[in-house]
Amino acid sequence: xxxxxxxxxxxxxxxxxxxxxxxxxxxxxxxxxxxxxxxxxxxxxxxxxxxxxxxxxxxxxxxxxxxxxxxxxxxxxxxxxxxxxxxxxxxxxxxxxxxxxxxxxxxxxxxxxxxxxxxxxxxxxxxxxxxxxxxxxxxxxxxxxxxxxxxxxxxxxxxxxxxxxxxxxxxxxxxxxxxxxxxxxxxxxxxxxxxxxxxxxxxxxxxxxxxxxxxxxxxxxxxxxxxxx
Amino acid sequence: xxxxxxxxxxxxxxxxxxxxxxxxxxxxxxxxxxxxxxxxxxxxxxxxxxxxxxxxxxxxxxxxxxxxxxxxxxxxxxxxxxxxxxxxxxxxxxxxxxxxxxxxxxxxxxxxxxxxxxxxxxxxxxxxxxxxxxxxxxxxxxxxxxxxxxxxxxxxxxxxxxxxxxxxxxxxxxxxxxxxxxxxxxxxxxxxxxxxxxxxxxxxxxxxxxxxxxxxxxxxxxxxxxxxx
Amino acid sequence: xxxxxxxxxxxxxxxxxxxxxxxxxxxxxxxxxxxxxxxxxxxxxxxxxxxxxxxxxxxxxxxxxxxxxxxxxxxxxxxxxxxxxxxxxxxxxxxxxxxxxxxxxxxxxxxxxxxxxxxxxxxxxxxxxxxxxxxxxxxxxxxxxxxxxxxxxxxxxxxxxxxxxxxxxxxxxxxxxxxxxxxxxxxxxxxxxxxxxxxxxxxxxxxxxxxxxxxxxxxxxxxxxxxxx
Amino acid sequence: xxxxxxxxxxxxxxxxxxxxxxxxxxxxxxxxxxxxxxxxxxxxxxxxxxxxxxxxxxxxxxxxxxxxxxxxxxxxxxxxxxxxxxxxxxxxxxxxxxxxxxxxxxxxxxxxxxxxxxxxxxxxxxxxxxxxxxxxxxxxxxxxxxxxxxxxxxxxxxxxxxxxxxxxxxxxxxxxxxxxxxxxxxxxxxxxxxxxxxxxxxxxxxxxxxxxxxxxxxxxxxxxxxxxx
DNA sequence: AATGAATGAGGCTTCATTCAT
DNA sequence: TATGAATGAAGCCTCATTCAT
Numbered sequence: 001x002x003x004x005x006x007x008x009x010x011x012x013x014x015x016x017x018x019x020x021x022x023x024x025x026x027x028x029x030x031x032x033x034x035x036x037x038x039x040x041x042x043x044x045x046x047x048x049x050x051x052x053x054x055x056x057x058x059x060x061x062x063x064x065x066x067x068x069x070x071x072x073x074x075x076x077x078x079x080x081x082x083x084x085x086x087x088x089x090x091x092x093x094x095x096x097x098x099x100x101x102x103x104x105x106x107x108x109x110x111x112x113x114x115x116x117x118x119x120x121x122x123x124x125x126x127x128x129x130x131x132x133x134x135x136x137x138x139x140x141x142x143x144x145x146x147x148x149x150x151x152x153x154x155x156x157x158x159x160x161x162x163x164x165x166x167x168x169x170x171x172x173x174x175x176x177x178x179x180x181x182x183x184x185x186x187x188x189x190x191x192x193x194x195x196x197x198x199x200x201x202x203x204x205x206x207x208x209x210x211x212x213x214x215x216x217x218x219x220x221x222x223x224x225x226x227x228x229x
Numbered sequence: 230x231x232x233x234x235x236x237x238x239x240x241x242x243x244x245x246x247x248x249x250x251x252x253x254x255x256x257x258x259x260x261x262x263x264x265x266x267x268x269x270x271x272x273x274x275x276x277x278x279x280x281x282x283x284x285x286x287x288x289x290x291x292x293x294x295x296x297x298x299x300x301x302x303x304x305x306x307x308x309x310x311x312x313x314x315x316x317x318x319x320x321x322x323x324x325x326x327x328x329x330x331x332x333x334x335x336x337x338x339x340x341x342x343x344x345x346x347x348x349x350x351x352x353x354x355x356x357x358x359x360x361x362x363x364x365x366x367x368x369x370x371x372x373x374x375x376x377x378x379x380x381x382x383x384x385x386x387x388x389x390x391x392x393x394x395x396x397x398x399x400x401x402x403x404x405x406x407x408x409x410x411x412x413x414x415x416x417x418x419x420x421x422x423x424x425x426x427x428x429x430x431x432x433x434x435x436x437x438x439x440x441x442x443x444x445x446x447x448x449x450x451x452x453x454x455x456x457x458x
Numbered sequence: 459x460x461x462x463x464x465x466x467x468x469x470x471x472x473x474x475x476x477x478x479x480x481x482x483x484x485x486x487x488x489x490x491x492x493x494x495x496x497x498x499x500x501x502x503x504x505x506x507x508x509x510x511x512x513x514x515x516x517x518x519x520x521x522x523x524x525x526x527x528x529x530x531x532x533x534x535x536x537x538x539x540x541x542x543x544x545x546x547x548x549x550x551x552x553x554x555x556x557x558x559x560x561x562x563x564x565x566x567x568x569x570x571x572x573x574x575x576x577x578x579x580x581x582x583x584x585x586x587x588x589x590x591x592x593x594x595x596x597x598x599x600x601x602x603x604x605x606x607x608x609x610x611x612x613x614x615x616x617x618x619x620x621x622x623x624x625x626x627x628x629x630x631x632x633x634x635x636x637x638x639x640x641x642x643x644x645x646x647x648x649x650x651x652x653x654x655x656x657x658x659x660x661x662x663x664x665x666x667x668x669x670x671x672x673x674x675x676x677x678x679x680x681x682x683x684x685x686x687x
Numbered sequence: 688x689x690x691x692x693x694x695x696x697x698x699x700x701x702x703x704x705x706x707x708x709x710x711x712x713x714x715x716x717x718x719x720x721x722x723x724x725x726x727x728x729x730x731x732x733x734x735x736x737x738x739x740x741x742x743x744x745x746x747x748x749x750x751x752x753x754x755x756x757x758x759x760x761x762x763x764x765x766x767x768x769x770x771x772x773x774x775x776x777x778x779x780x781x782x783x784x785x786x787x788x789x790x791x792x793x794x795x796x797x798x799x800x801x802x803x804x805x806x807x808x809x810x811x812x813x814x815x816x817x818x819x820x821x822x823x824x825x826x827x828x829x830x831x832x833x834x835x836x837x838x839x840x841x842x843x844x845x846x847x848x849x850x851x852x853x854x855x856x857x858x859x860x861x862x863x864x865x866x867x868x869x870x871x872x873x874x875x876x877x878x879x880x881x882x883x884x885x886x887x888x889x890x891x892x893x894x895x896x897x898x899x900x901x902x903x904x905x906x907x908x909x910x911x912x913x914x915x916x
Numbered sequence: 917a918a919t920g921a922a923t924g925a926g927g928c929t930t931c932a933t934t935c936a937t
Numbered sequence: 938t939a940t941g942a943a944t945g946a947a948g949c950c951t952c953a954t955t956c957a958t
Contacts, residue, residue: 014917033348035264039953051956052918060953074456081452087441094438095445102449116345119262159408160416164423167400168393175392187389193432194393198423201430212316216324220331223310227303239941246942268928281943283929472938491806493722497932509935510939518932532914539910545899552896553903560907574803577720618874621862622855622881629854637846645847652851652885659888661880670774674782678789681768685761697920704921726949739922741950 018056021046022070025063030109034064034117064117065125071103071114072132079139089147090196093165096140097188100169104176105184111173140165144199153199165195247285250275251299254292259338263293263346293346294354300332300343301361308368318376319425322394325369326417329398333405334413340402369394373428382428394424476514479504480528483521488567492522492575522575523583529561529572530590537597547605548654551623554598555646558627562634563642569631598623602657611657623653705743708733709757712750717796721751721804751804752812758790758801759819766826776834777883780852783827784875787856791863792871798860827852831886840886852882 024046028037039060043053057063078099082092104111121129141162147153155161168191176182253275257266268289272282286292307328311321333340350358370391376382384390397420405411482504486495497518501511515521536557540550562569579587599620605611613619626649634640711733715724726747730740744750765786769779791798808816828849834840842848855878863869 017917033264035262036349038951040951049919050954051920054954055917074453077456078449078452081448082445085441085445085448087445088435088438090435091438091441091445094442095449098446099449120265157419160419163401163404164397164420166404167397169396170403171396171400172392174399175395179388189432190386190389191393194424194427197430197432198426201426203418203422203426206317206319209317209320212314212320213323216311216314216316216320217327219310219314220307220324220328223307224303227306243941267926269926278944279929280931280945284942289928475938491722493720494807496930498930507940508933509941512933513938532911535914536907536910539906540903543899543903543906545903546893546896548893549896549899549903552900553907556904557907578723615877617866618877621859622878624862625856625858626851626854628861629858630850632857633850633853647890648844648847649851651890653881655888655890656881656884659884661876661884664775664777667775667778670772670778671781674769674772674774674778675785677768677772678765678782678786681765682761685764701920725947727947736923737949738924738951742921747949 014056021048021053021056022063022066025057026067026070026109026113029064029067029117030112034113034120061121061125064113064121065129067110067113068118068121068129068132071107071110072129072136075099075103075136076132079136083139083142089143089150089152090192092143092146093140093196094188094192096143097165097169097192098184101172101184101188101191104169104172105182105187108173108176115170115173137162137166147200154202155199161199168195243285250277250282250285251292251295254286255296255299255338255342258293258296258346259341263342263349290350290354293342293350294358296339296342297347297350297358297361300336300339301358301365304328304332304365305361308365312368312371318372318379318381319421321372321375322369322425323417323421325372326394326398326421327413330401330413330417330420333398333401334411334416337402337405344399344402366391366395376429383431384428390428397424472514479506479511479514480521480524483515484525484528484567484571487522487525487575488570492571492578519579519583522571522579523587525568525571526576526579526587526590529565529568530587530594533557533561533594534590537594541597541600547601547608547610548650550601550604551598551654552646552650554601555623555627555650556642559630559642559646559649562627562630563640563645566631566634573628573631595620595624605658612660613657619657626653701743708735708740708743709750709753712744713754713757713796713800716751716754716804717799721800721807748808748812751800751808752816754797754800755805755808755816755819758794758797759816759823762786762790762823763819766823770826770829776830776837776839777879779830779833780827780883781875781879783830784852784856784879785871788859788871788875788878791856791859792869792874795860795863802857802860824849824853834887841889842886848886855882 021042025037025042028041028045032041039053040050042063043050046053048056057066079096082095082099085092085095087095118129141158144153144155144161144165145158148155148158153161172187250271254266254271257270257274261270268282269279271292272279275282277285286295308325311324311328314321314324316324347358370387373382373384373390373394374387377384377387382390401416479500483495483500486499486503490499497511498508500521501508504511506514515524537554540553540557543550543553545553576587599616602611602613602619602623603616606613606616611619630645708729712724712729715728715732719728726740727737729750730737733740735743744753766783769782769786772779772782774782805816828845831840831842831848831852832845835842835845840848859874
């Protein structure tokens with residue numbers, strides 16, 4: 001999706017510069033937030049005057065869209081490749097997990113912008129990426145459904161199960177920075193262990209838990225009421 | 230935490246109006262985002278002139294902090310109450326889960342602002358809420374550690390385990406709206422089932438999985454390389 | 459000049475409160491400047507709500523006028539008293555000097571406002587105090603003229619001479635605070651010694667001075683030109 | 688000291704416009720006061736939109752600082768040049784006087800802002816100009832001290848003597864406008880005559896003065912007491 | 917391919933003043 | 938006498954965007 005009015009010819013140097021500008025923008029957006037990053041900041045960091053910037057990007061929102069693409073496009077093509085593999089549903093899910101975590105970990109700044117500033121896009125852009133996201137989520141949904149059809153997965157609500165998988169993975173972007181580097185395969189194995197063990201085993205309530213739980217809930221209600229006054 | 234310079238007398242009506250202004254702000258912030266919501270918008274929605282608004286709030290950032298408090302304060306007092314109960318670690322974790330999900334579900338707009346706009350706060354506010362958040366997370370950490378000491382929980386990295394629990398719960402704010410209403414206790418049971426089953430059971434790799442996995446990873450690498458050009 | 463609408467009756471407590479409010483205002487104005495001091499600040503410092511404040515003062519500008527009066531009125535009545543004394547012109551001038559410095563030193567905050575914020579008054583107030591100031595300056599003018607008539611003072615320009623006297627005294631308000639306390643009589647004697655010695659003695663150019671001066675001026679011109687480029 | 692973020696290229700036209708904006712600001716500040724002059728007023732007078740204005744100035748306070756520099760910088764470089772001349776202390780003082788009065792008379796509007804709105808600057812700016820002012824005053828101090836070392840000047844308090852010199856000169860800005868044009872050299876000669884004659888001659892109290900003075904002071908006390916009620 | 921200059925709407929905040937109670 | 942609540946204009950400043958060159 002090149003900048004408007006830049007469709008003909010402009011090869012080589014143009015696209016190289018363009019990518020550079022986006023690189024710079026990603027860094028600033030992820031560090032300071034989309035709203036708090038001015039176009040001027042981007043220009044300065046890229047060593048380009050405002051006019052030149054607009055020659056490459058078209059608008060601030062287009063820049064945001066471009067960053068989204070950089071995350072979504074690999075995610076979708078990898079998911080498509082995974083879908084074609086002839087593997088068990090567990091492995092398929094683990095591969096999707098690794099693909100997703102690869103982006104989250106190795107392109108943390110892109111993902112930060114992608115997951116956090118999504119709402120800043122409006123109109124056509126918003127719809128476009130709603131659809132793309134939805135397509136990715138379908139891959140996960142379908143994979144889990146596969147396991148269910150095989151009688152391996154025991155869950156009532158498929159939607160919710162898919163979302164739980166995403167919860168587990170996506171929120172990682174929030175706390176990743178500032179921690180020691182994580183390896184994609186290890187983190188993926190950790191998440192998938194929890195998730196797969198959870199959805200493939202039936203629920204076994206420990207004895208006495210129900211009573212304790214009821215007690216606790218009563219206590220919480222009391223605290224809530226006390227705070228209300 | 231009343232607005233600066235508003236310490237004289239001001240009872241009843243003042244505090245009622247104040248709460249009303251915050252209510253209005255929460256709604257707008259959660260709908261349109263903090264950065265995209267102008268103080269003027271809040272004033273208009275509250276039926277108050279710009280000047281009067283500042284009589285109640287002090288600053289836009291103070292408003293944000295106030296919203297944070299509305300989420301964090303109950304969370305912390307409930308967590309404290311839970312900590313004092315004499316219950317199994319599973320039940321304790323489920324109660325923490327229910328407490329957290331109660332906020333996420335019943336005060337969804339507050340939580341949206343709380344989880345999404347956290348970074349907009351700066352200086353003292355930021356530190357303040359970093360600490361409060363950290364205190365809450367400690368409750369979860371401690372509870373899981375309790376299970377581990379009892380030999381029930383089998384995980385290597387306690388930090389990561391705590392974060393996984395938070396991932397599972399917190400990201401819920403992202404997709405909650407637009408879905409049919411969820412019951413706190415059901416969602417909590419679902420999340421806790423997955424999480425507790427996961428961390429209390431050892432990992433059992435299905436036969437043949439390793440090979441398939443390796444195959445899949447090779448495929449992913451290929452896709453990645455192809456996209457690189 | 460009581461606040462508008464406060465003319466009838468309002469004795470005792472009213473006037474006491476009023477003076478208190480002005481006291482507070484003087485302190486704040488002299489410390490932070492007239493423009494930078496809000497009516498709210500005054501209210502807070504006086505322990506009065508905004509409404510009550512306006513009951514006593516009428517307007518911020520009226521407050522400023524009132525402070526001016528507190529300086530000008532004693533100055534004018536003392537000058538009138540001095541004018542009636544049967545003393546030499548030197549003594550008369552020294553008494554005027556002492557009267558003026560008494561205000562500058564003992565009511566430094568009032569004088570600060572009086573001399574510095576004069577221009578903030580507009581319309582009628584401005585004219586009023588232009589006249590009052592002018593009346594005071596006349597006393598000095600007349601006194602010096604007396605010495606000139608007696609053949610003791612040798613100056614060409616009476617206006618300028620009067621203004622030089624005022625320069626010497628008035629600018630004191632700028633640097634007074636932050637220095638060790640000065641005694642009115644000593645400072646007055648110092649200023650009057652310089653001034654009276656100066657205007658009662660003829661000018662005697664030291665030998666060689668003219669030439670050096672011309673040299674210096676040439677040097678200054680060069681510096682000025684160099685900076686201009 | 689160009690506006691922040693304006694370091695790229697910007698020659699010629701930029702600096703010309705910048706100077707023009709400052710010129711306009713000086714005029715408005717000196718006429719209406721710094722606090723009472725809005726940035727909008729400056730823009731309007733300069734024929735520039737608000738945004739463009741900030742392209743040139745950075746902030747209102749930076750504008751004020753710039754104006755200060757326009758006065759202080761020449762003052763300091765001229766003083767430095769004077770310090771290097773091999774002339775008598777009287778001539779040196781007269782040259783300092785002429786340098787100072789040159790600014791006061793020929794750049795009256797700048798000096799008005801410089802002397803009157805100094806207190807509006809805060810933080811770093813304030814310190815910066817406190818230091819610059821202090822450096823200039825040192826030149827005067829040192830010069831007078833030179834005369835004293837030579838046994839020509841008879842004063843007790845060097846600080847006070849320096850300040851008296853500044854009083855005499857600086858306050859001129861207050862009444863200069865609205866009078867017929869003054870020549871730098873004449874006014875300087877007038878001031879220096881008074882000042883030098885004053886500090887180089889011993890004090891000779893006229894006979895009978897002490898008694899008259901005492902009488903007058905008693906009278907003043909009476910007036911003051913009468914006003915107190 | 918790139919620039920610097922300009923725009924104008926909108927950002928948050930403060931302020932002197934009024935008025936019903 | 939005194940208050941708290943409200944106003945609305947004005948304050949300074951930032952920003953995404955455009956355009957002649």
